[in-house]
Amino acid sequence: MMRVLWAAAIVGGLGFLFGIVLAWCSKKLYVAADPRVSRLTDLLPGVNCGACGQPGCANFAEALADGTVQPSGCVVASPAARKKIEAFLRQAAPAACACGTPADGGRDVAGVCTLCTAAEKKDIADALEPESEPVEEAAQEMALIACGGGQRARNTFAYTGVADCRIAAKTLGGQKACGSACLEQGTCIEVCPFQAIRVQPEGLPRVIPELCRGCRKCVAACPRKIIFMVPRAAKIFVRCHSRDKGPVVMKRCAVGCIACGKCVKACVAQAIRLENNLAVIDYTRCTGCGQCVSVCPTKTMSFVELPPAVV
Amino acid sequence: MGNKTFVGGWHVWSHKELTRDAAIVAAPLPPRVVIPLAQHAGIVCRPLVKAGDTVLTGQKIGDAEGLITAPVHASISGKVTVVGDALHPVLGSAPAVTIESDGADRQDPAITPAGDPRGLSRNELVSRIRAAGIVGLGGAAFPTHVKLSPQKPVDVLIINGVECEPYLTCDYRLLVERPDEILDGIGLLQRAVGVEKVYIGIEDDKPLAIRTFQKRVSALKLPFSVVPVEVKYPQGAEKQLIKALVDREVPPGKLPFDVGVVVSNAGTALAAAEAVFQGKPLYERTVTVTGTTVREPKNIRVRLGTSFAELIAWCGGTTAPAGKIVMGGPMMGLAQFSDAVPVVKGTSGILVLSTAELVLPPEQPCIRCARCVDACPMQLLPYAMSLCAQMKQAERARVYNPSDCIECGVCTYVCPSKRRILEHIRLLKVGAK
Known part of the structure; x- marks a missing residue:
């Protein structure tokens, strides 16, 4: 009988001791977590693309709560989502609640002050409540790959190394005769967190505008620096980034811009100009009428929507 | 107990017998040279001439401001x-x-012997070496004058006569044929750096070179030690040679002068001697043109800017189409x-491989035999990095320090898969x- 009591006393005593230690720890080692962070994380796109410079959306949310970054730092979020984040930050800002109560007024989990009346609380909650449709609106910019070369751009040698553009570009300057030609090893496809870049049958990668969220990861990864951000409304793009003179380009590529100037003349909106032997579209003026596409002798000008295989 | 060496490495098949006994011959003057303005590590030169100008052999045609750069010179006389x-x-x-030759090879009158170089100060020596456009002739083409002005105290000069790359024999021929001039050059480099200890490392598959140097050094009573090192690739790599000769390890990301050592190629020492004694800028170098299908493999003294095609044709062409x-x-x-590419300062050899020699077997899975680990001269784990790269896990590979890899390729050479x-x-x- 005594044995049972001893055992119970020891186990119970240990439990009591551990309980005291745990209670002490929970008080002394408590890390104050900002209740806003979890809400902000929910409001962010949640794809952890890293375009903001933070490792992931949760870290960006923490930085938002600290006030070290602005909501505009997330380029992937749609304008509506950004507005929602801004509204949340305004209302949940430590300075004062939307109802005017100062920072020390005490708050509930959503960061709404406890002094608000129920009606006010509901208004604020409505403003913060994500609509039934989660944040999936398109970003304002998308990436486009300014090369239409592919098999029509001349190779100087056969590249047989590791399938990575960054290595290919270091191998004697890349296997293409043109210094700004796509090397077709798929590094942009690999880094895209949204699977928005696909390989065309002819070997060239192409951005699918509906899937691109404008995170610029491909822009940073491309060793040739031929991926550019254009307004989402862009209808036409120049599939070349070679600044070489016409005759040089013609020797290297069948699709390259030879700076003939036909598109400049054909453009009714005067949206195209020639810069360093390359046609450049001013997207604030371009109406997408397609006149330039029809006159371009090398088919450098192309519609964004159509697959580029319109040669 | 064998000769001195480092940990790791591999005895690769050398193929040096093709050109080992071929004395250096001068190539005929090329009708046209293309002299790149970027022949060295560092800043690219600005051209000092324009199309239509007439230039003389040895005339400076490109230079740049800045520390890590070297001027380039015309290698023939003629018209730009x-x-x-x-x-x-x-x-x-x-x-x-690009220079079209006038066939006369007129020397720039500015090229004059310096007189007695013993009267020159360290700074004068270094500035002469810079003016002559001398860079490391082993292949990396790092400007020599930068090496000669180390930012930290240095007590050892190592002359690299190892030539561990298979097929190449141009340094070996220089060691055998022009030992006295090389020793003069080493003396100059020694004075320019201001060190007491000089080691000349030569691989022990070059007994003639070792004997020649030991004889000349003792005959001239020079304070240099000629050290035979084990035949092993990459024995001629800077860090491995330092480890073998003076048992110092260059820490990751550091340079030889961080451990008090300056390493220079034997060919560079010769070029330095020519630059200081004769005032001759670096406009020609020795190149090994070799390969089993080349009809007459040779060691050639060639003007910079000569095209590879011309040199291969001068060696009798190839018996099979070059792969x-x-x-x-x-x-x-x-x-x-x-x-059509030109010979540059860093061209130590032109190797022609036939299609039959270019069998590239398919890549097999790693069997963890660890041969690459044994062979790696930097004591890295190549197989682990390779696997991480294949799985696209660059982050995970960071613990294996891929940045310490010297890219000698011995891991790929030994891999049975x-x-x-x-x-x-x-x-x-x-x-x-």
């Missing part, structure tokens, strides 16, 4: 026809000066896409940026 982009054996395409033309040796050399280990490590290196 083009100043613009041209093929380059390392960069693919780079600015260059690959490599600048340098087969281990670290660069395959070329055109035989024919894995392209070095390519995978290079992928990690560019991915890390």
